[in-house]
Amino acid sequence: MKKYFYSILRRYLSLFILDTNSVIEVDPANGELAASMPNGRVFFRNSVEVPTWAKGTKLMTADDVMSAPKDFILISGLVHYERDIQRLLAEVHTFCQSDTRIILTYYSSLWKPFASLASWFNWRSKFSETNWLAHEDVQNLLELENFELVRADQKVLIPFYVPLIGELINRFVAPLPFFRNFCLLNIAVARPKMVFQPAQQPSVTVVVPARNEAGNIDNIVRRMPRMGPNDEIIFIEGNSTDNTWETIQNVAKTYDGEHRIQIAQQDGKGKGDAVRKGFAMARNEILMILDADITVPPEDLPKFYRAITEDKGEFINGSRLVYPMEKRAMRFFNLLGNKFFALAFSFVLSQRYKDTLCGTKVLTKTNYIKLASNRSYFGDFDPFGDFDLIFGAARMGLKIVEVPISYRERVYGDTNISRWRHGAILLAMLLFAARKIKFL
Numbered sequence: 001m002k003k004y005f006y007s008i009l010r011r012y013l014s015l016f017i018l019d020t021n022s023v024i025e026v027d028p029a030n031g032e033l034a035a036s037m038p039n040g041r042v043f044f045r046n047s048v049e050v051p052t053w054a055k056g057t058k059l060m061t062a063d064d065v066m067s068a069p070k071d072f073i074l075i076s077g078l079v080h081y082e083r084d085i086q087r088l089l090a091e092v093h094t095f096c097q098s099d100t101r102i103i104l105t106y107y108s109s110l111w112k113p114f115a116s117l118a119s120w121f122n123w124r125s126k127f128s129e130t131n132w133l134a135h136e137d138v139q140n141l142l143e144l145e146n147f148e149l150v151r152a153d154q155k156v157l158i159p160f161y162v163p164l165i166g167e168l169i170n171r172f173v174a175p176l177p178f179f180r181n182f183c184l185l186n187i188a189v190a191r192p193k194m195v196f197q198p199a200q201q202p203s204v205t206v207v208v209p210a211r212n213e214a215g216n217i218d219n220i221v222r223r224m225p226r227m228g229p230n231d232e233i234i235f236i237e238g239n240s241t242d243n244t245w246e247t248i249q250n251v252a253k254t255y256d257g258e259h260r261i262q263i264a265q266q267d268g269k270g271k272g273d274a275v276r277k278g279f280a281m282a283r284n285e286i287l288m289i290l291d292a293d294i295t296v297p298p299e300d301l302p303k304f305y306r307a308i309t310e311d312k313g314e315f316i317n318g319s320r321l322v323y324p325m326e327k328r329a330m331r332f333f334n335l336l337g338n339k340f341f342a343l344a345f346s347f348v349l350s351q352r353y354k355d356t357l358c359g360t361k362v363l364t365k366t367n368y369i370k371l372a373s374n375r376s377y378f379g380d381f382d383p384f385g386d387f388d389l390i391f392g393a394a395r396m397g398l399k400i401v402e403v404p405i406s407y408r409e410r411v412y413g414d415t416n417i418s419r420w421r422h423g424a425i426l427l428a429m430l431l432f433a434a435r436k437i438k439f440l
Helices: 002-013 062-067 085-095 109-120 135-144 165-173 214-223 244-254 271-281 298-309 332-349 365-373 386-396 419-438
Strands: 023-026 040-043 072-076 101-107 147-155 185-192 204-210 232-237 260-265 286-289 315-319 361-364 400-404
Touching (some): 040 062, 072 085, 135 147, 204 214, 232 244, 244 260, 271 365, 286 365, 298 400, 315 386, 332 386, 332 419, 361 365, 361 386, 365 386, 386 419
Parallel strands (some): 023 072, 072 101, 204 232, 204 286, 315 400
Antiparallel strands (some): 147 185
16 A cells, blocks of 8 residues: 555646655655755654654755755655644754745545554555645644745545556546545645745846738837837747738837847748747846737736736736726637636646736746746647746746736737637647546
8 A cells, every 4th residue: 555655646746746856855754856866865853863764865954955955845644743833844944045846745534534544554654644734724833933835636536556557547537526525545745935035136038939920020129118228129020911010120220229139030830939939038037928910918027027027926927807997808719719728727736817818927937947048848839928927937836927917909910820720730739638638
């Protein structure tokens, strides 16, 4: 039972913890998790004598933990035996860096009778769990010690090996609504809240993918607000049939000196290819996407800037479905599609999304580089670019925040989106992501 349970727990953790990530496990009960990971190490807070199984593992002292780089700190099952969980979390917070993630695993109180029975029959180690916490208790304790819950997942309906049936139920049934309420295992991912003041306000790179948008280019530059001290705009033109490229070249010359503008033509096709090219050219730390149709007003971008510089979130997504939108800004079936995909993505990614299809998205260059380096997990399958970022951010455990914007009617040109054909592509991407993220 123990061997099977830890094998599937390692599989779930591998969604977040990559072989290249540094991970420290606090007071582990055995060597099944961090001690078996390529860059995993263990730390015992108060033990006078190291457990027999831990001899020969990569042990750390408190000084080592303070100074070592750490992508993840793992606290697996420890909250069940800890006399003062708040003190534990307070101590762990002192070890954290701004980009460290805490992974906390704990068991559902519904399984308490079964745990006692399994211990009585010697099917598991005879530990005495003294604490059985509700999800709300865990979230409250995290908040008390300046952690912010990023996502929470429920896993495992059958914790022992049953050929074929157990794997199918744990992978495809356990994550579903209703059934997940009865799961044994809870996995919470949290980030530390850090209070710091940067030496200066960071600057922004706004990437504008543009295809057949000649009538909007000048407007974008004229209306672009100042946010950081050295902001830049990057126009990436993509296979236009009008004079968009010529207009971009003229605008770059006209506003030279007033704005920092870079321009390029994309090598491939699709918005995703254009965004990746623009991000590769970016010289600033904060990366923004602004669709060239200006249905999201450039004047709203400072809201995104404040959200990320004030650490409200690490991946800032626009939401067009909060404020009333202009009459012809979104067709009826597009609105229904947006609402459907918002619900579906919220379920798959275990973070709330109200509008996954808004083109305006913001993250730091540092996080984008990490995201791009692990893009192979999902593959280069997203022609839009939005979901490549969304899926990557979810896997990295980034805190996702949505900024409501006023969605405007297009004033020039026609949409480049085919709602039925692209809707089918979105559905295929959603199912693919569900397989890679939710149904592990």
